[in-house]
Amino acid sequence: xxxxxxxxxxxxxxxGGISIINCAYENTAFDYFPWYQQFPGKGPALLIAIRPDVxxxxxxxxxxxxxxxxxxxxxxxxxxxxxxxxxxxCAASSIPGYSTLTFGKGTMLLVSP
Amino acid sequence: EAQVTQNPxxxxxxxxxxxxxxxxxxxxxxxxxxxxxxxxxxxxxxxxSMNVEVTDKGDVPExxxxxxxxxxxxxxxxxxxxxxxxxxxxxxxxxxxxxxEFFGPGTRLTVL
Numbered sequence: 534x535x536x537x538x539x540x541x542x543x544x545x546x547x548x549g550g551i552s553i554i555n556c557a558y559e560n561t562a563f564d565y566f567p568w569y570q571q572f573p574g575k576g577p578a579l580l581i582a583i584r585p586d587v588x589x590x591x592x593x594x595x596x597x598x599x600x601x602x603x604x605x606x607x608x609x610x611x612x613x614x615x616x617x618x619x620x621x622x623c624a625a626s627s628i629p630g631y632s633t634l635t636f637g638k639g640t641m642l643l644v645s646p
Numbered sequence: 647e648a649q650v651t652q653n654p655x656x657x658x659x660x661x662x663x664x665x666x667x668x669x670x671x672x673x674x675x676x677x678x679x680x681x682x683x684x685x686x687x688x689x690x691x692x693x694x695s696m697n698v699e700v701t702d703k704g705d706v707p708e709x710x711x712x713x714x715x716x717x718x719x720x721x722x723x724x725x726x727x728x729x730x731x732x733x734x735x736x737x738x739x740x741x742x743x744x745x746x747e748f749f750g751p752g753t754r755l756t757v758l
Binding site: 565626634635637 | 650690704748752
C-alpha cells in the first residue's frame with residue numbers, strides 16, 4: 534500500500550522560531566507533493582506544493598525542501614506566528630492524468646506567543 | 647464564490663438508519679472525492695470520481711456508496727451506518743491531473 538509517513542505528530546514552537554515537519558514516501562512513482570493546512574473546524578487547504586524536478590520551493594515564509602534520492606520532503610515555516618497554529622498534512626500523488634492523494638497522518642503545530 | 651459545499655454539517659444518527667451526505671462544487675471540476683478524518687489516522691480516501699458516472703474505491707470504501715450522476719454533485723451514502731463510521735467527513739474536488747484538491751467544510755457524523 535502506498536504510504537506517506539509524517540513526523541512529528543505534534544510540535545510546539547515559540548513565536549519567531551522555525552517549524553520543521555518531515556515526510557517520507559516509498560513509491561518512486563509519486564510526482565507531486567503538496568502540503569495542506571487545516572485550521573480547527575475547517576477543511577484542509579492547499580498551502581504549497583512541489584514536483585520532484587526541483588529541490589526547493591519557497592512561498593513567503595513557507596519552504597518545501599525535497600530530497601529525491603532519500604525519498605523525503607519537508608516543510609519549513611520561518612518566523613513562525615501564532616496564526617500558523619494548525620494541523621499540517623503532507624501528501625503525494627502519482628496517477629497520471631488524474632490524481633488521488635495519499636496523505637500523511639498530520640502534524641499539529643502550536644506556535645506559542 | 648468558488649466553493650465545495652457539504653450538507654449536513656453535523657449529524658447524529660443511530661445504527662442502521664440510512665443517510666446521505668451531499669456534496670456540491672461550483673468550479674466545474676472533473677475530479678471529486680470523499681475522505682474521512684480520524685484522530686491519529688489523518689485523511690483517508692473513501693471513494694473518488696474522475697468524471698460523471700466514473701467512480702472508484704479509495705483506501706477505506708467498506709460501508710459506503712457513492713454516485714456521480716451530475717458533474718457538480720457527489721453524494722456519500724451510508725446504507726446501514728455503524729458506530730465505527732463515526733468520523734469527520736470531507737468532500738473535495740479538483741481539476742483532473744493536478745492533485746490540488748479544494749475541500750469542503752466537513753460533516754461531523756456520530757453514529758450511536
